[in-house]
Amino acid sequence: MTADVGAQLRKGVVESCVLGLLAREPMYGWQLSEHLTRAGLIASIGTLYPVLGRLRDRGLVAAFERATGTGPVRKYYRLTPTGTAELARFQDAWGPFTAAVGAMLADASDASPHGGDA
Numbered sequence: 001m002t003a004d005v006g007a008q009l010r011k012g013v014v015e016s017c018v019l020g021l022l023a024r025e026p027m028y029g030w031q032l033s034e035h036l037t038r039a040g041l042i043a044s045i046g047t048l049y050p051v052l053g054r055l056r057d058r059g060l061v062a063a064f065e066r067a068t069g070t071g072p073v074r075k076y077y078r079l080t081p082t083g084t085a086e087l088a089r090f091q092d093a094w095g096p097f098t099a100a101v102g103a104m105l106a107d108a109s110d111a112s113p114h115g116g117d118a
Contacts, residue, residue: 010040010041010042013041014036014041014042014051015051015054015055016087016090016094017036017039017041018032018036018048018051018052018055018061019055019060019061019079019083019086019087019090020087021035021036022061022077022078022079022083023079023084023087026064026076026077026078027076027077028066028074028075028076028077029045029048029049029052029075029077030045032048032052032077033045033048036048052077055077055083056077058082059080059082059083060079060080060082060083060086061077061078061079061080061083062077062078062080063075063076063077064076064078
């Protein structure tokens, strides 16, 4: 896979991955970025904040502040009811989508002169 294809795939799913992480529990930006960078979905925390801004603008996440008890107040993000519904729509589409893509790629591999028993 070329870097361009990988970047486009990541860009296409990163918002849904943020929604999925926030469905588990509210998180602050650094927590989210740790999960997403570890998975290779974003390059750094700096690329996360524009995503969070878009999600907030669309009403899918909301921000709130929470005292840490040991340091400064942190801004946390949580899923809104609209975000929960959007995540459910994505999950409903994602399974069949990945199954169809996987089947097509497997079929292409089998038919390829370099793959299968041809």
